Amino acid sequence: MSELKEFLLPDIGADAADVTEILVSVGDVIVEDQDVISIEGDKASMDVPSSVAGIVKEIKMNVGDSVSEGQVVLLIEVAGSAPAPVAEDNVAPVAEATPAASTQLKDVCVPDIGGDEVEVTEVLVSVGDAIVADQDILSVEGDKASMDVPAPFAGIVKEIKITAGDKVSEGTLILVVEVQVEAQASAQVAPAKAVETPAPVKTAPVVAKPAEPVTTGPIKASPSVRRLAREFDLDLSRLPATGRKGRTTKEDVQTFIKAQLAIAKSGGGGGLQVLPYADIDYSKFGEIEIKPLSRIQKISGPVLHRNWVTIPHVTQFDEADITDLEAFRKQQNAIAAKQDLGLKISPLVFMMKAVAKALKEFPNFNAALSNDGESVILKKYINIGIAVDTPNGLVVPVVKDVINKGIYDISRELGEISQKARKGKLTAKDMQGGSMSISSLGGIGGTQFTPIVNAPEVAILGVSKSVMKPVWNGTEFKPRLMVPLALSYDHRVIDGADGARFITAINNYLSDLRTLIL
Known part of the structure; x- marks a missing residue:
């Protein structure tokens, strides 16, 4: 029913080369032209594709071995007599059961990734792989963010149109995928599809189990x-x-x-x-x-470390009286509920408006330091980044043009972008173009913390949990709702006096909402 075939090393353009990586494991289902080993000679490195499709039964070399043309690479179990009758018995019916009658080829292109051009850092699938909708197929990196590009539909990868290192943009062709066509009546297509290896290929992730403890095993790299x-x-x-x-x-x-x-x-x-x-x-x-x-x-760990050790941080603390703000917020939420507007205003929305107004008043905070450290880039737009806690880590989506938006509009947009962040659906475009960021831990707790500047921005506002305190008004102590604020900034761009003025301005805006509309 099946037979073992040797896959021999083809002409590699050199007398000998060293094996740098074995790309398959025993038990893997491979297809023709799938890369199986990486080798490196004196002048070039290359991946060697298999000329045989089947199941890997034995690997005849190890990483570090010196190999040459004609040497046995793998023993592969290939279909023998079983597939032959299907092809011979059904020469005429082949046209009926051929995949063309039940499948079609579809192009997968780069979606909107929020930038003009990005670099492909890794192709996450191989020819012959069975993929599902929303499975990551490509990793790309732009100027400020890295992201994985998901597949828009399920199917079998037939052709890969890009390689690591290529520059791509929206609309660039990535893959050609064979997908099932809805309208088909042949019951024989299902078994044929099962034999075509999607099910065995789906076992490929099992290979990842032994491959995960890479720290002590062989290094896997192209x-x-x-x-x-x-x-x-x-x-x-x-x-x-x-x-x-x-x-x-x-x-x-x-x-x-x-x-x-x-x-x-x-x-x-x-x-x-x-x-x-x-x-x-x-x-x-x-x-x-x-x-x-x-x-x-x-991704974020090294960036945060870089920001902490390369930016001379100064953090200034203050407390803002938000008693009146909180009363107004609750009143507006009650009105919104009666009118069934489908939104809820959070205190963070007022923080965003206050920071936006302060950025307009103090433009040196709405800036970035040039890479050579010789100049400051002043931004004329006012976009606010919001740190969002997700199951996979902290992300900072950006709400655009906050200075010109109302409380309701910001509330809706903040809710939508936070939901998108927690579902892992943010694009690079969603996290670009910030003027300054806000990190709010008020809903969790704590009295103060020192936020790390989110470079290339030059300042960040940290907000902790508000608490009722007795405050002296000149004649008596009154209970007031106070919120702790922590402003961290880059001391190369902002000095202490401006830092004090900026946080004082935010304090004033939050303490008296009337100043926000002046």
Whole structure:
């Protein structure tokens, strides 16, 4: 019914090359032209595709082996007599049962990703893979954000039109996918589809299980990534691997390099010169669980570290009296409920309006420091970033043109963008163009905290939980609802006097809502 076939190394244009990575495992279902190993010679690196389709039964080489043309790479179990009768018995019926009668090819293009052009950092699928709707198929990176592009529909990948390193924009063709056509009556199509490997291919994620503990096993990276790492003399085992099936991507290398450069800059050219953490076996003290960081945490962690060590932070604290604001907010929510407007105004909306008005009054806060540190870029727009807590980590979507929007409009937009963030549906466009960010922990608790500036912005406002306090009004103590504020800013751009003026202005706007409309 089946037979074992040897896949031999084809002509690689050199006498010998070293195996840098094995891209399949025993038991994998592979298709013709699927890459199975990566090799590297004196002058070039390349991925070697299989000329045979079937199930991998044995791998005849290891990472580090020197190989040459004609050497056995894999033993593959291929269909023998079983498929033959189907082709021979049904020469005429083949036209009826052929996939063309039940399937069609559809193009997958880059959706709106919020930018003119981005770079492909990783292709997350291979030819022959069965994909489902909303499955990530591509990783891209723009100037300010990285994101995964999901598939718009399910099917089988027939052709990949781009490679890592390509520049793409909205409308660029990514994949050609074979999809099922709704209108078909042949009952024989279902078994034929099952044999075509989507079900076995779907077991591919199982391979990711043994591949996850990459820290002690072989490093999984493409030849181009390995070449980039060698150029910077990097040990890939030190880098977090965020790619599919534990692969180290170009983005991982770039993020690591940027973090190291930031550390070096902050230490006056000599780096921070800190000792590395001790390598501790925590399991000897008791039971432990190892939980991998989410993709958002892996991306944001180095960025936050860079911002903390390279920006000279100053944080100023204040308390704003929001007693009247809170009474007005509750009154407006009651009106909105009676009119069935379908929205709820939160205190954060008034914070956004106050910050927007303060940015207009103090334009040096609505700025960015140029990369060379020689000039300040003043922004004429006023967009407010809002830190949103999601199951996968912290993200900062941006609400545009806050200065010209009313409380109801901001409330609706804030609700929509927060929902989008928690569902993981934010695009790079949703997180670009901020003037200043607000991080509000008021709904959780705490009396104060020191927020980290969200570069390239130069300031951020932290809001903690409001509390009733006795406040002296000149003649007596009165109970007033006070909200703690913490303003962090980049001292290279903003001095202490302006910082005090800015937070005082926000305090005044929140304490007396009438000043917000002046």
